[in-house]
Amino acid sequence: MGHGRDAVPDKTTIDARTLTVWLALLLVCAAAASLLIGDGFVGPASGLITMEIRLPRTLLAVLIGGALGLSGAVLQGALRNPLADPGLLGITPAAGLGAMIAFYWGLAGQFAPALPMGGLLGAGLGLTCLLGLGGRGLSGPSLILAGVALSALAGALMSLALTLAPNPFALAEITFWLMGGLEDRALSHVAMAAPPILLGVTLLLRLGPGLDALTLGEDTAASLGQPPTRTLRHAAIGCALAAGASAAVAGGIGFVGLVVPHLMRPFVGERPSALLGPSLLTGAIMLTLADMLVRMVPLLLPVSAAPPLGVLTALVGAPFLVRIARRMAP
Amino acid sequence: MTRLDRFSLTLGGRQILREVTLHPKRGELLALCGPNGAGKTSILKALAGLVPGGARPDPRHVAYLAQNTPPSWALTVGQIATLGRIPHGDRLAAPVGNALRRCGIESLRDARIDRISGGEARRAMLARVFATEPGMFLLDEPTADLDPAACHAILRLLRETAEAGAAVVVVLHAVELATEYAHRIVLVDQGRIAADCPAAQALAAAAAIFGMRAGVGPRLLPNP
Missing domain, CATH: 3.40.50.300 (P-loop containing nucleotide triphosphate hydrolases)
Known part of the structure; x- marks a missing residue:
């Protein structure tokens, strides 16, 4: 939406531009801190460790957190449902299934990037099913139903693959991957995830007017020149690219997409297009901080291993979900 | 036409x-x-x-006002009226201000749509149509x-x-x-x-x- 010189200012508690500047600053600080905190110790490391271990991890946290936060904001707007998130559409489970198949057939053992590539392929296939199951007249409820069906299908096939796991080590590795995390990711993972994520994010950021129009219902959106079918299709494709590529590289990191838009609404109001930029930045900040926290757990607590990142986001996100539900109750 | x-x-x-x-x-x-x-x-x-x-x-x-459908999100009256500018791809203040004035809800510009009466919300929706400045x-x-007075107005x-x-x-x-x-x-x-x-x-x-x-x-x- 163009902002002319005499554009209507939004009545919100904080000016949108000020908020964006603050969030961007916060993200830079979080990313810098993340480069200074390692698995074993805090402080600047040698160039090699920073480049090979901390940099990919930080870049992935920023990219994936941003992708998940933005996907959540877009899906909540597109489906007009405050509980929508990429997991709801079955994109994350489909990516998980793809990665598992790559693992199951031993492809990942011979060729390391096979796991995330399998995940990307799974997300793509999942999206195709989603658009097929949702039918031609893609409406909010039919998209949600198709997403639930896809989640159930992918979940069942994953359980089947787990019971048929070739050996206990494979079982353990798959389970750990499904929990989601960013440890031991290399720059090659960044190179694989970044293009689809950036493409998806670009597509999603352009949906502002379409999402705003949908606020008034499907007929009114169409009469404003924003056909709801087009908005929903672009939202689904953008989320499959952004959230699917994220899940392919980092496994199942839940609740970021759900929680972030709710954190932003008190600051920017409920207009869907106003939530997109702030949700992108806040998702990136939150995941970078969460991943830092995960790495610091062994330094702070008497435990031998860091908890998976997906476990941490779920531990924080689940109570938050309860809070949203209670606030929505009349 | x-x-x-x-x-x-x-x-x-x-x-x-x-x-x-x-x-x-x-x-x-x-x-x-x-x-x-x-x-x-x-x-x-x-x-x-x-x-x-x-x-x-x-x-x-050509602007269209549907039968009463409540908006999905709690936008303000001003934000609802501004949605009428979507077809033009701008958020010009003048047409939005005129629309709010003509529909008699200028004073409610910053009020949330879920916190005002049904009749006021209906006028906010009408203001959205006027903001498009259609033929x-x-x-x-x-x-x-x-109410009857507002209806005649x-x-x-x-x-x-x-x-x-x-x-x-x-x-x-x-x-x-x-x-x-x-x-x-x-x-x-x-x-x-x-x-x-x-x-x-x-x-x-x-x-x-x-x-x-x-x-x-x-x-x-x-x-x-």
Whole structure:
């Protein structure tokens, strides 16, 4: 939406531009801190460790957190449902299934990037099913139903693959991957995830007017020149690219997409297009901080291993979900 | 300007509209009246380009107000009115301010839509249509939820808008109310245009078509 010189200012508690500047600053600080905190110790490391271990991890946290936060904001707007998130559409489970198949057939053992590539392929296939199951007249409820069906299908096939796991080590590795995390990711993972994520994010950021129009219902959106079918299709494709590529590289990191838009609404109001930029930045900040926290757990607590990142986001996100539900109750 | 020529519509095997011809004109407030389920809303949607095979209007020139649908998110009145600028791709303050003023809700600009009365919310939706500054207004029951004073104020505003050069088409339940403000009244019955006449002749026509004596309240119109 163009902002002319005499554009209507939004009545919100904080000016949108000020908020964006603050969030961007916060993200830079979080990313810098993340480069200074390692698995074993805090402080600047040698160039090699920073480049090979901390940099990919930080870049992935920023990219994936941003992708998940933005996907959540877009899906909540597109489906007009405050509980929508990429997991709801079955994109994350489909990516998980793809990665598992790559693992199951031993492809990942011979060729390391096979796991995330399998995940990307799974997300793509999942999206195709989603658009097929949702039918031609893609409406909010039919998209949600198709997403639930896809989640159930992918979940069942994953359980089947787990019971048929070739050996206990494979079982353990798959389970750990499904929990989601960013440890031991290399720059090659960044190179694989970044293009689809950036493409998806670009597509999603352009949906502002379409999402705003949908606020008034499907007929009114169409009469404003924003056909709801087009908005929903672009939202689904953008989320499959952004959230699917994220899940392919980092496994199942839940609740970021759900929680972030709710954190932003008190600051920017409920207009869907106003939530997109702030949700992108806040998702990136939150995941970078969460991943830092995960790495610091062994330094702070008497435990031998860091908890998976997906476990941490779920531990924080689940109570938050309860809070949203209670606030929505009349 | 959009129009319908012998337009028929069948949805799910049910014939909704049969050979409807309707040419709204600039400078004219046209009221579509008839019993529930007669097809008034379908005619309006066909003009707005919302049904398969209907007109394909430019959203910058033709604005449509749906029957009462609450917005999904708690936007402010000002934000709702600003949505009317989406077809133009801008958020100009002048048309939005004018629209809020004309609909009499300027003081509510920063109020959340879920914290105001139903009638005020309806006016916010109407302001959204005015903010588009269209040449043609397609309004489905714009006076629903309004008290009698507000109802007359809105219809007076719509008549002025038409006389200033716009084409205004409104769906109204009450024929009597329509005769007070509309220039032309189209009576719709069972998916057909049963009569298309100047406002002064509408009550007599309605009496003939719906078996209703002229002068009797529209609440006695038979439901199909």
